[in-house]
Amino acid sequence: MHKKSLADLGGLVYSTESGRMCPGCRQPVAQCMCRQNAKAQPTGDGTVRVSRETKGRGGKAVTLVKGVLANEAALVQLGKQLKAACGSGGTVKDGVIEVQGDHVERVMAALQKLGHRVVRAGG
Structure with a gap:
């Protein structure tokens, strides 16, 4: 044996x-x-989806950015740029950038300026 x-x-x-x-x-x-x-x-189809959500946040609106093909460090940096462009706070959780407030149009414009393919998700 x-x-x-x-x-x-x-x-x-x-x-x-x-x-x-x-x-x-x-x-x-x-x-x-x-x-x-x-x-x-990172995985995805290369389309960045921007949406507005209020669920579970006490009625306060949050702008969500999903589908960015970047690693965690690049997401944090992009989140900083988007928060500065909107003049508000936010965070990066599980590959999703959250910007406080209803800033969908500003975020979409900033992402398009950076060369991303952007689509509005939700309503």
Whole structure:
């Protein structure tokens, strides 16, 4: 019978120096290259959809920007540009840029100026 070695089981799982280890790239989880490469590939059809929503926000309007083909850092930067163009606050959550207030027309104009293909979604 063949005795299983540590390499057969997938390698190091935990290290007292750096904590949990990634089984794919064998780096500490905080420095894992597998997860960074998986996040770096945005998907979509290339059309940016801009909509206005009030659900779950106490009746306050929020402008949503979905479908931007960019990684997380580029989305945060684009969000900053859009918030500055509208003169309001906002955030980036789960690949969606949220700008506080009803700024659909301003956001669409700013995105078209940056070279994106923009469509108004919703009503």
